[in-house]
Amino acid sequence: MGPEAMAGASRKRVLVTGAGGQVGRALAQTVPAEVDAVFLHRQALDVADAGSVAKALAAHRPQVIINAAAYTAVDRAESEADQAYAINAQGPAHLARAARELGAELLHISTDFVFSGSQGQPYRPEDPTAPINAYGASKVAGEEAIAAILGEQALILRTSWVYAPWGQNFLQTMLRLMENLPLLRVVCDQVGSPTSAHSLAGALWRALARPDFRGIQHWTDAGVASWYDFAVAIQEEALALGLLSRRIPIEAIPSSAYPTPARRPANSQLDKSRSYAALGAAAHWRVALRETLAAQATVSSA
Structure with a gap:
């Protein structure tokens, strides 16, 4: 066996679901040299379909599965609960069973929205x-399904508050509205940590190399902001990079003034101390925002 074949044999085979999503795309841009990754869109692997999962995993036989597929339309989920559960609950269960049969590891992304947001601390x-x-x-149902099937072996x-230079997220919505509206009103009484998709992707790749880092863990960028704080920062950074042509007023409002079909947690802060100790601390959210917008500006001007 030649050196190239030997190197290929030693690389970890990783299958990533949800390749078209913002985290899936960030994972694809940051694959470590020691990883042989395949990225599957929904057409190739529909996590809600047990047969599709079994077929894809039998074809690729990964050593690790990273589940970046999710139903994330928070408000629409109130009227499409069946679809949300099919992807977010049954999907992880299908993947966990397939992983167990293959002897593969499962790394799964979950959310701050599993909490009520009523407590005062992270x-x-x-x-x-x-x-x-x-x-x-x-x-929550997806987390419980994974825990029931794989226990502490899964991550x-x-x-x-994940965002990226692409896709549907708060950052892209704000940039669009700031170009088209004379005034923005943004909720100021919900707090959390904005997290760049690239930061989350980096954490997942580092976690891959830490088999002792499993169970339920938390990862966000450092620092805390309200949605209003985030919007103000987006405008400031985007103006500095030439991504916006003008400044508009941004007004802070209570969530009661902006009713939505789905209630949001008032406090979305997550305690990341364990993850930061194991994987290294994340950058402050404002720094990550600046880097994300700089990358977007580079693409826009190309």
């Missing part, structure tokens, strides 16, 4: 879940 991984909307409940990595 939520620890071991704190009891208490979702207040259908999306959060579907994600369930909760995160919050």
Whole structure:
């Protein structure tokens, strides 16, 4: 066996679901040299379909599965609970069973929305879940399914407020509205940690190399903000990079002034101390935002 073949044989085979999503794309851009990764879109692997999962995993026989597939339309989940549960609860169960049969590891992404948001301090991984909307409940069901099938062998990595230079997320929505509206009103009484998809991808790749880092864990970028704080920062950074042509007023409003079909947690802060100790600390969310917008500006000007 030649050196190239030997190197290929020693690389870890990883299958990533949800390749078209914002985290899936970030994972694809940051694959470590020691990983042989295959990225599957929903057409090739529909996590809600047990047959599709079995077929894809039999074809690729990965050593590790990273589940980046999710139903994330929080408000729509209130009227589409069946679809949310199919992807967020049954999907992880299908993957966990397939992983067990293959002897593969499963790394799964979950959310701050598993908590009610009513406590005053950051939520620890071991704190009891208490979702207040259908999306959060579907994600709790997915976590419970994985735990029942794989126990502590799987990694369930909760995160919050994920955004990227692409896709549908708060950052892209704000940039669009800031170009088209004379005024923005943004909720100021919900707090959490904005997290770049690249930060989350990096944490997942580092976790892959740490088999002792399993069970339920938390990862977000450092620091805390309200949605209003996040919007103000987006405008400031985007103006500095030339991504916006003008400044508009941004008004802070209470969530009661902006009713939505799904209730949101008032406090989405997650305690990341364990993850930061194991994987290294994340950058402050403002730094990560600046880097994300700089990458977007580079693509826009190319």
